[in-house]
Amino acid sequence: MAVIKVHGIPLSTAAARVIACLNEKGLEFDLIPVDMGSGEHKKEPFLSLSPFGQVPAFEDGDLKLFESRAITKYIAQEYGDKGTPLLASGKEMAIVSVWMEVEAHQYDPVAMKLAWELALKPHFGMQVDDAVVAENEEKLGKVLDIYEARLSVSKYLGGDVFTLADLHHLPTLSYLMNTQAKKLFEPRPKVSAWVADIFSRPAWRKFLELREQK
Numbered sequence: 001m002a003v004i005k006v007h008g009i010p011l012s013t014a015a016a017r018v019i020a021c022l023n024e025k026g027l028e029f030d031l032i033p034v035d036m037g038s039g040e041h042k043k044e045p046f047l048s049l050s051p052f053g054q055v056p057a058f059e060d061g062d063l064k065l066f067e068s069r070a071i072t073k074y075i076a077q078e079y080g081d082k083g084t085p086l087l088a089s090g091k092e093m094a095i096v097s098v099w100m101e102v103e104a105h106q107y108d109p110v111a112m113k114l115a116w117e118l119a120l121k122p123h124f125g126m127q128v129d130d131a132v133v134a135e136n137e138e139k140l141g142k143v144l145d146i147y148e149a150r151l152s153v154s155k156y157l158g159g160d161v162f163t164l165a166d167l168h169h170l171p172t173l174s175y176l177m178n179t180q181a182k183k184l185f186e187p188r189p190k191v192s193a194w195v196a197d198i199f200s201r202p203a204w205r206k207f208l209e210l211r212e213q214k
């Protein structure tokens with residue numbers, strides 16, 4: 001049994017973020033499924049690990065965490081000497097932090113609404129809300145204009161190398177690129193090249209294999 005435990009399901013973008021990070025670090029972990037269909041995440045003992053009743057929850061020995069981005073930061077810092085660095089230092093880290101905040105506060109709220117409407121609702125046989133799609137496609141286009149400008153001067157969002165600022169986008173991107181929202185990425189060449197680059201990372205491909213098996 002591995003020391004690191006991730007409680008969640010690969011379908012969850014937040015759990016996927018943590019698993020992608022563990023894969024970049026080459027760390028072994030146990031994925032402990034949470035039966036969200038029956039509401040297991042809203043009951044004890046899961047609530048003791050994640051009090052808002054959301055996946056993922058994370059354990060590394062006696063350390064228990066929730067919030068996927070806090071978990072990836074912990075993994076990147078604690079296992080700094082393993083695998084891909086994922087963080088920087090000094091002023092370079094300040095820039096990485098800016099783009100981690102951009103992902104969490106500008107990109108993700110819009111991308112998650114679109115992923116829910118266009119990928120997950122159809123998966124669960126639910127009716128898509130076209131008004132929500134239209135509103136959020138417009139918003140995402142504006143966010144991607146800023147990304148296009150950033151990626152015209154920098155190979156990755158945080159700088160010259162792949163960091164958590166890029167990694168945090170992978171789960172939502174992977175849903176969106178299989179939907180009509182792909183049309184928002186295609187006319188933006190720098191964004192498209194960045195997406196293709198980060199999708200090709202072995203750690204992400206390893207995660208996709210896991211998601212396909214489950």
Ligand SMILES: N[C@@H](CCC(=O)N[C@@H](CS)C(=O)NCC(=O)O)C(=O)O
Nearest residue numbers: 012013014053054055056067068069
């Ligand atoms: N900010 C949290 C969000 C976690 C989250 O929204 N998880 C979703 C699955 S991707 C969930 O558990 N949804 C069930 C619910 O909110 O009741 C994180 O990044 O970990």
